[in-house]
Amino acid sequence: MDGFLLATPDGVVRTSGTRAAFDSAAAASGALRSGAAGLIVGALPFDPRRPAALVTPEQAAHTAGPWRPAALPDLPEVRIVSEIPSAAEHVARVTRLVEQLGDPGQPLRKVVAARSLLAEAQAPLEPEVIAAHLVTRHPRAAVYAVDLSAAGRPGDTLLGATPEVLISRHGRAVALHPLAGTLPRLADPEADAAQARDLLASAKNRDEHAFVIDWIRELLTPVCAELTIPDGPELLSTPEVWHLATPIRGVLRDPATTALDLAVLLHPTPAVCGTPTALALDAIADLEGDRGFYGGAVGWCDAAGNGDWFVAIRCAELAADACSLRAFGGGGIVAASDPHTELHETTAKLRTFLGALTRLPETSAHGWEPKR
Template identity: 35%
Template sequence: MNAKPPRHALAEAFAEAVARARRKGTAVLASVGMPVAMPPSLDYFARWYDTCGDAFYWKAREPSLTLCGHGRVATLAASGNGRFATLAARWKTLIDDAVVQGGHAPLAIGGCRFDSEGAHAKHWRGFDGADLAVPALVLASDGQTHRLIVQRMLDASADVDAEAEACLAWLEVSETAPSTMHPLPEPLHSIELPSADWRCKVEQALDAIDDDRFLKVVLAREACQRHAGRLPVATLLRRLDEQASNAHVFAFARGDACFLGATPERLVRVEGGHLKTHALADSIRRDDVEAADLALARALIDSTKDRHEHELVVRAIVDALAPHTVALNVPATPEVKRLPRIQHLCTPIRGELRDGTGIFDLVAALHPTPAVAGLPRDDAMRHIRAHEGFDRGWYAAPVGWVDGRGDGDFLVALRSALVRDGDCRMYAGCGIVRGSDPVAEYTETCLKLTQMRDALAHGAIRHVPTLHADPAMS
């Protein structure tokens, strides 16, 4: 980092927090920020993940922001249908009493489960209903300036000098600890539902659509790739970052597990009372030949089925945002968003927030969007719970951050995977509407899984044997 907070700056902020804690009768958040020379990096994430376990990495595009941090001085946790309102209330309580020095607002970061009502699989332990950490240390960069934020919860009995010394000692460890970028172990096999069984699920969904139970449902599938040794998540994350150069990259470590991905989709970003989001739905593959690639993009734009499905998503997002905004800017026609292996229809949406509206209000209104659940939302969710056959956990759910000014950014956790020891559970889904072809939908999920499979590739090994999961278990 090449610069550390002066001890007196930490001690001054900590002393003020302790004094405030005595007056309030409860612990108070102290947040100290300062510019530094070194930006956040995957090397820092690797060190902190190995030494702390509770670490995160975040690299968003448009606008550029990279965050890297570790530790947890406070937790914003909630469950059930009102979880986002609970998070907002708990964050406001922390911020209202916080001592902030250095001009950088305090920050909390994390995610939540896709479904607040679904059953919890044991491999998702540690990734709770809604869980945002207030990190002990954050490195942040917008590509031009880099900053360090140190955060502590201090009660009336806290030893200010000891707390300051502990912070400085940990920063020293962060500087001197060796990098832990290790090679990826050899893959053994992948466990997943047979393609014919997943196509049957699509056919069930089409029957339900024909019976007018819903207009659209998003069905996903899980593939668990096993390896000969523990997967080094920082190495995997670096590969994802290199391969998905125009996606948002994220990782949230909880003990011996890490949820990570490189998603093309933003749920909502708020800055200075304005929101930024997009409708991202319907896709087609890329081609190495430019003329063929452009022809595929034109076919996507001209597809009646795809344009109809995309318009459903746009309309649902606009309807969800309307009560929270005074103005929305929505283009009449979508554009094509190109990723390395796939291209999507995309409609950017901008808006001005109503007074009193916060980012958690928007997350609650938008999630789950029709792009990850379906329409109508409640009917689609009931079908997913009854027929999809696995626990999505944090897959396709909001992951993101909020700061003390009320600004924040939440992504939709697509193209993602849960890594625990040598297992990598990866996820992909697609929207089913009237006219969907089960074979084509399965092919689309294979295309979406390619990003994670390529990042896991081991030397010349490209084909990983597949073991079929028991359909009775799904």
């Protein structure tokens, strides 16, 4: 895929071609400030120390309203070939993290632990066709497809359908909608409603959510003349999970602060990384290696500083061969976490992306059961 696609319920940004490529947010910001770039689109990696995939496109179009694909071609059959790590090893990892986080003598308070599934398609997958299936299945999400060539990964594409706004900046007004604290949806309506009530009342999940909100408050207070944060979270639902969510609004002190500046300031949040950030980043690198762009950020910023950035979750990376993909799901681990519950949470989150691959088998040798 040679381009960028971001489709939200309010509008669609679509670009093609590359006038200039940037593997760091600093370089991209410099191009915006100097006037060398009128628009930056792309993705930030999970680990800020790794290359970004940001470009000034040759052509760009921004249309109002949701994307309604003209056609929805069938996808080739896709099968899961391996899990990284296995379900049992993920439970073991989380168990070790819970023990570590329960030690009052160490500074880590939260670590987001993720796992991934490797899948193969019988024929090449078209990124835009996958995105069309995602937007049809998840019309309230922000669906994205990003060429990762600028990060030194020619032909690779990041695809996903995220429910989480990292930051939106238009004029001096900023808005974000952090998510932290999750339980899977249930098929029975009464049980599902009870699950939602349990999440809202859960001390463990509310504590996990509070880590994120306190961190955002600390970072945004210096750059916002006004900042409005509700006293407690609300419920947000997707077809797969319930989330705790807090809508936050602010007014910038300095109108020169751009949407890309704010994305860099806030990323990675404790919702995808942990607390404290630097220690959690190191812990994740030791446990998982390089996450690539899962847990990163996807968005755009124009010369006026306006833009929208979303957390790159509920996603997969499609390899240049267009047949191999790796889908990701994670969950925030705190001292009160239950390892088996955390495993179920990652499975529910993985369904967001994998469930859109309509020919995925109901079961696999690894026990994966995508929701229909």
